[in-house]
Amino acid sequence: MDPRSEVLLRQPDCLAGRTLLAGLPADELLVHSPEAWGWSWHAGHHAYLDRRFAGRVYFGTTPPAGDYDNAVLFLPKSKELADYLLMALASRLAHGTLYLVGEKRGGIERAAKQLQAFGTPVKLDSARHCQLWRVSQPKSESRPLETLSQTFTLFPDKVALDVVSLPGVFSHGRLDKGTALLLEHLDHLPTGPLLDFGCGAGIVGATLKQRYSENPVYLLDVDAFAVQSSQMTLAANQLEGTLIVGDGIAAAPRDLAAIISNPPFHQGVHTHYQASETLLQEAVHHLKPGGELRLVANSFLKYPPLIEQYLGPCETLAERDGFKVYRARRRS
Known part of the structure; x- marks a missing residue:
């Protein structure tokens, strides 16, 4: 299991209800959250997850349609990509919660500051050399990807x-x-x-x-x-x-x-x-x-x-x- 997924499992509220997991790794996290859906833009990860969890993983550059109770972003390497993904996820949360999880050496402490554009970030957990942050009821603002x-x-x-x-x-x-x-x-x-x-x-x-x-x-x-x-x-x-x-x-x-x-x-x-x-x-x-x-x-x-x-x-x-x-x- 990816260490970021292990941190999420320590905080079950993150996976309660209809949850969108963005950039999730190729592991077994979806087993532990029957109402969760995955969103991937990596063809290899998507192929594995689709074989394992057919019909529950979406592939593409925009999130799947619908409203969610929670959205979790696995921090990508690119700051610009993280900005877009957080914005896209916030637009799918009518009254839900936005989470950001990542490795310390991947820049999660810096990236947590990006959450300030959507509300007040709160650190929920720090384990497995990772951190988990939350913004409740994030401000929804969305721009088409092409404009970025x-x-x-x-x-x-x-x-x-x-x-x-x-x-x-x-x-x-x-x-x-x-x-x-x-x-x-x-x-x-x-x-x-x-x-x-x-x-x-x-x-x-x-x-x-x-x-x-x-x-x-x-x-x-x-x-x-x-x-x-x-x-x-x-x-x-x-x-x-x-x-x-x-x-x-x-x-x-x-x-x-x-x-x-x-x-x-x-x-x-x-x-x-x-x-x-x-x-x-x-x-x-x-x-x-x-x-x-x-x-x-x-x-x-x-x-x-x-x-x-x-x-x-x-x-x-x-x-x-x-x-x-x-x-x-x-x-x-």
Whole structure:
């Protein structure tokens, strides 16, 4: 059981009545609250919870319709995302109670101050290196998610690309250094379907479609906010692409000409490499013979040995600002 869930179980009033659990982890918390519903935006967590509690977990970027007695937010990493989620949850509470639970190292004490916009925060519990906070009858204020997006323009001197990102999406509102380096090394990709793995706001996928207009482009991410951001970026530039929400490379199509990625290696406050390592191990099964993997990664990550073990010889195309761009082709 996740330690945050354990703290909630110490305070049964949090789970009494019709309760909406937002961002709940993939554990057994719903067993202990028959009237609770889950809301998830992580495809992997949702898949587990939906198998375990079919019909009780909603997936998406907006909370499920209806009024609730209680709403609990499991604190996300992003402050901007927490602001939106608290606002969205408060709008579903006519006369109920809003709770915020999170780990101390995840910033729960700082985040508790965000509750002041909705009422007077009260600390209910501190255990398992976590804290639980409450606001009774929160002030309800709601804004459409799209109004919280940020837009910035790339390549203003060439074919401009407008990038739209939502709260919580990687590098929200700006171009990160790794992706900037990768964008400079997208020449001479093979003809055929291209995949932007871990698409985030769709910067790489949209750029690929601009430059390789005849190639089908897929954009894949585990996060619903990222996939919606990618959709908005494509629409802002009148580009077409196939959006996929899924947990890892297993959700990608086969027979790809190339996989291009700035793969994630952080999840929440914990360092997490599994999605990236699985990509390196399984890319061979999603590339056609001669297909190419091209990615950017922090220089300290030891990816080349894994790439060569599972795919083929690894070439370093560029290095700058602590990042490297790698290229490898599937053996025929």
